[in-house]
Amino acid sequence: MEYNAKQLQIIEVAERLFSQKGFAGTSVRDIAQEADVNVSMISYYFGSKEKLIEALFQLRMTESSSRLETLVMASELSALQKFNVFIDSVIDRLMGNQCFHNIMLREQLSSERTPVITEYIRGLKLRNVELIRRMIREGQEAGDFKKDINVSLVTTTLYGTVNYALASQDFYKIINDLGHLSEEEFQTHLRGELSQHLKNLFKSTITNEHHIQN
Amino acid sequence: MEYNAKQLQIIEVAERLFSQKGFAGTSVRDIAQEADVNVSMISYYFGSKEKLIEALFQLRMTESSSRLETLVMASELSALQKFNVFIDSVIDRLMGNQCFHNIMLREQLSSERTPVITEYIRGLKLRNVELIRRMIREGQEAGDFKKDINVSLVTTTLYGTVNYALASQDFYKIINDLGHLSEEEFQTHLRGELSQHLKNLFKSTITNEHHIQN
DNA sequence: AACTAAATCAAACGATCGTTTGATTTTTAC
DNA sequence: GTAAAAATCAAACGATCGTTTGATTTAGTT
Numbered sequence: 001m002e003y004n005a006k007q008l009q010i011i012e013v014a015e016r017l018f019s020q021k022g023f024a025g026t027s028v029r030d031i032a033q034e035a036d037v038n039v040s041m042i043s044y045y046f047g048s049k050e051k052l053i054e055a056l057f058q059l060r061m062t063e064s065s066s067r068l069e070t071l072v073m074a075s076e077l078s079a080l081q082k083f084n085v086f087i088d089s090v091i092d093r094l095m096g097n098q099c100f101h102n103i104m105l106r107e108q109l110s111s112e113r114t115p116v117i118t119e120y121i122r123g124l125k126l127r128n129v130e131l132i133r134r135m136i137r138e139g140q141e142a143g144d145f146k147k148d149i150n151v152s153l154v155t156t157t158l159y160g161t162v163n164y165a166l167a168s169q170d171f172y173k174i175i176n177d178l179g180h181l182s183e184e185e186f187q188t189h190l191r192g193e194l195s196q197h198l199k200n201l202f203k204s205t206i207t208n209e210h211h212i213q214n
Numbered sequence: 215m216e217y218n219a220k221q222l223q224i225i226e227v228a229e230r231l232f233s234q235k236g237f238a239g240t241s242v243r244d245i246a247q248e249a250d251v252n253v254s255m256i257s258y259y260f261g262s263k264e265k266l267i268e269a270l271f272q273l274r275m276t277e278s279s280s281r282l283e284t285l286v287m288a289s290e291l292s293a294l295q296k297f298n299v300f301i302d303s304v305i306d307r308l309m310g311n312q313c314f315h316n317i318m319l320r321e322q323l324s325s326e327r328t329p330v331i332t333e334y335i336r337g338l339k340l341r342n343v344e345l346i347r348r349m350i351r352e353g354q355e356a357g358d359f360k361k362d363i364n365v366s367l368v369t370t371t372l373y374g375t376v377n378y379a380l381a382s383q384d385f386y387k388i389i390n391d392l393g394h395l396s397e398e399e400f401q402t403h404l405r406g407e408l409s410q411h412l413k414n415l416f417k418s419t420i421t422n423e424h425h426i427q428n
Numbered sequence: 429a430a431c432t433a434a435a436t437c438a439a440a441c442g443a444t445c446g447t448t449t450g451a452t453t454t455t456t457a458c
Numbered sequence: 459g460t461a462a463a464a465a466t467c468a469a470a471c472g473a474t475c476g477t478t479t480g481a482t483t484t485a486g487t488t
Contacts, residue, residue, distance in 0.1 A: 006435090020325040025238035028476060038437055043477055050476095102323055108381045109316055111234040125385055152386055153379070153411040160378025161371045167322045171339055172366055197367040204418040220465085242446060252467055257447055259465095 001058065007045050010035045011056050019099035022106060023053060050114065053103075057120050060100045069131055079139030080207060086135065087158065087198050094162045095191055105163055129155045136206065145206050154206065158198065165194055215272065221259050224249045225270050233313035236320060237267060264328065267317075271334050274314045283345055293353030294421060300349065301372065301412050305405055308376045319377055343369045350420065359420050368420065372412065379408055 003011065013035040017026040028049050032039040046052040068089055072082050094101050107117055132155050139145030165172065169190060173179060178186055217225065227249040231240040242263050246253040260266040282303055286296050308315050321331055346369050353359030379386065383404060387393060392400055 019323075022236055022238055022320075022324065024236055025324075025326075027474075029474085038435095039476090040438090040478075041436070044435080048476075105381070106236075106320060106323055109233075109320055110236065110239075112239075122385065125382070126389070129389060150407060150411055152390055153375075153407060156379045156382065156386075157371060157375045157411070157415065160374035160376075161367075162374075163378060164374025165367070165370045167319070168339070168370065171336065172370070175340070175343060176366055193364060193367060197364055197371070201371065201415060201419050205415050241444075243444085252465095253446090254448075254468090255466070263446065 001055070003055075003059070006037060006041070010037060010042060010045065010052070011059060014052055015056055015060075015099045015103065018053065018056075019102040023049075023103070054114065054116050056100070056103075057117050060097065061120050061124065069127070072131075073134065079135060079142055079144050080203065082135050083132075083139070083202065083206075084199050086132070087202070088195055090158060091162055091191055091194050091198075094159075094166060095187065098166055101163070101166070105167075128159075132158075139206070144208060146208055149206050154202070157201070161198060162194060165190065215269070217269075217273070220251060220255070224251060224256060224259065224266070225273060228266055229270055229274075229313045229317065232267065232270075233316040237317075268328065268330050270314070270317075271331050274311065275334050275338065283341070286345075287348065293349060293356055293358050294417065296349050297353070297416065297420075298413050300346070301416070302409055304372060305376055305408050305412070308373075308380060309401065309405055312380055315377065315380070319381075342373075346372075353420070358422060360422055363420050368416065371415070375412060376408060379404065 010031065014026070014031050017030055017034065020026075021030075028042050029039055031052075032042060042049065042052060046055055068086075072085055072089075075082065077085065104121060107113060108121060129151060133151045136145055136149055136151055136154070140147060140149075169186075172190065173181075173186060178189065181189060224245065228240070228245050231244055231248065234240075235244075242256050243253055245266075246256060256263065256266060260269055282300075286299055286303075289296070291299065318335060321327060322335060343365060347365045350359055350363055350365055350368070354361060354363075383400075386404065387395075387400060392403065395403060
């Protein structure tokens, strides 16, 4: 499915409002007003509010990242280097699509989920955890990584840390006295800190004692 | 403020429904029906739906954990031991109040927040990060912990990991073939895995090279 | 220019929302 | 036992919800 400019405008406004106020907390009139279209256009183009968020998910999910998978795995980087590249890509992907990942996180918190969206999320998470599993196994076979690594929990810490950092970024800015930075400067700062923190965290956890070149 | 049995019943049902369907996604009629009271009782007792969730926050926030602070800090445990005790207490607190922490996490994702609730959350997070800061500083002064530790990000990883693990527990159960466990067995299993994972994660990250007794 | 299809609109639809009303029942206090 | 207070209820309130209608305008095709 491809969308015209007006449809994309509706989707993008909906994405921002769903992120800010939640799906149930956002009315189609809110969306229509901010997207500068008539209320009926939403049903006209998408069928329903429910179908609209499904269209959003379909759009955002399909445009993401099968490149990464082959790009990372096919390279001649060491296992740890691949893992570090992956960490940065996760940070970039989540920070570059904060609204959408906010919606996705909220969706995971709900127990009354749309089957379509639930399936999208499950598929994405399955791909992510499998990619990490392959990277870790590669590192283990090279003798660089420890043998007993809980892949699920490593994944959980990676995504959990980035997600929670983004959810708490206002608080983070305050207690670290970063109010003087512009929004862009702050995002860059946070990105760098997260990257360093996570790389350090996992390096000392999943690699063996004997030093390996970074 | 203290509540009678009926009021507590309403609060507890509201807590579960807000957790499952979100604040905006839950109607006062939903709550009234499941709590087996008349719709008007919610306004009668709490004033409004908004005041109801504020009452929930006030109730859950005041019943939590200033004991921990003095208990952990005043003991003769080593810095790492204190940190490990704190890790377990965080896991227990979040897993023991999943509904409420689900609501709290959702609230942090929203940009249109109730000032009262925002302030509750800010205060709680401030206390938590300060407690962790004191523990880390103590470990540093004893020479056990590294000098350059980003307290905010350590806190973020701790809470982010536990929160995300709970948000993804259905997925975790599936990909780890834990479907044969009862719900209680699974919770116990997850608690243990999380505890081991986080202790291991932080031990290798924040302690110095030379071994210190656990 | 004439016809067709797509887009846009104001208005209205019925349903549900949070809240209030006013009567009635139950509990409490003396 | 009786009066006051608290609790409970069905019903209704106005507002807003997502969606549909039907007329009108715009764009595309010949």
